[in-house]
Amino acid sequence: MARLGFDERELQSRRAIFELHDEDLQRLTAIRAIAERHMAEVVDGFYALLLGHPGTRRFLTDDAQVARLKRTQSAYFLQLFDGRCDLPYVENRIRVGAVHERIGLAPKWYIAAYRRYLALLLERVVLDIPDRAEALAAYQSLKKIVAFDMSIAIDTYIAANLESLGRHQAAIRELSTPVIRVHERLLLLPLVGAIDSQRAQQVMEMVLVRVIEEKARAIIIDIAGVPVVDTKVADHLLKTTAAVKLIGAQTILTGISAQVARTIVQLGVDISSMHTLARLSEGIELGLELVGKRIAPKEPS
């Protein structure tokens, strides 16, 4: 419910959108007795649709399960005539939507099932109401509450999808700034792929945090895997370098190809504040020098 941002205000506003007024709820309560009489037919007719199609039949594995679902469905059916449309009601609907989302039932089934549901309600329940005007009004009210329910179910699907999208984005974010410890107080960040403003921002934050964590003297940023280095990217790198300097460390930029060197100079970007080198191996040598170490050949034994 929190995930959907559903509170009393949202409830009221949604009821207003669907024109689901208290009179509608009262009208539904008034025909509850008739509805109860036809409950079994509606539920059976509903499951006939689900069992008649391979797309939904695969979710209904055995008779015991179908019997159980029919009981749940009957409870759902009766709730439509309870005359209540409050937060607990919505919570119940969200739960139903979430269950269907989890088992992987596509929204088209949801909508198709609701269509059949309305048809059954019309045939079995509404036509059994003696007064014609009353029957028509009751049908309108039913349509409102069913559409209201459907909107909540679809929202649940969307929220679940957004959530998994968010998880994936977080994973990608993490993967896109892998700050590696090369040596004591020396870090390496190999950048791969395009750098936009959002990623540049995140690169800066990650670099700063890791430099502090590792008490790094220097961080090597290798841009060999960055396809395009334009003014913007260069500017981001300069900013990161400036920030790294402010917290007391140095930046070494490596992986600068001839193409990138040409671009940077032609664009007139001044990157003289950075240590820049063509190859990562040279960057590591310089970095080690900055932390007071050096790579030396092994003594012949």
Added chain:
Amino acid sequence: MSRKGPIPILRVGNVLLTTIHIDLQDTIAAAFQEDVLTEIEKTGAHGIVVDISGLDEVDTHVARILAETGAMARLMGTRAVLVGMRPEVAATLVRMGYAMGAIETALDVDDGLRLLGGRPKG
């Protein structure tokens, strides 16, 4: 001790050490700058380490005071090293386009002292 501001300045060997733990408002900032310069004059210290790890926020005003104080110290032949800036502070300053001029920086007090040769290399 004729200190004017509330921020203490310690002497460690031939180096001064000060930790800024409170917001540098106008009067405090002015007093701090004067205290630093007076102390340099008095002691002839060859370096000063300014620790700002206690500051959650550094606006451009404070940053300018720190950079200026560093520049003034340098004119008097004293190297100033700014240490302990928090990542979010650095990111904000850079985003605002303020890179604090040419002031020297180090990760923490330890590194700052080492940079000034106040400590054995390690």
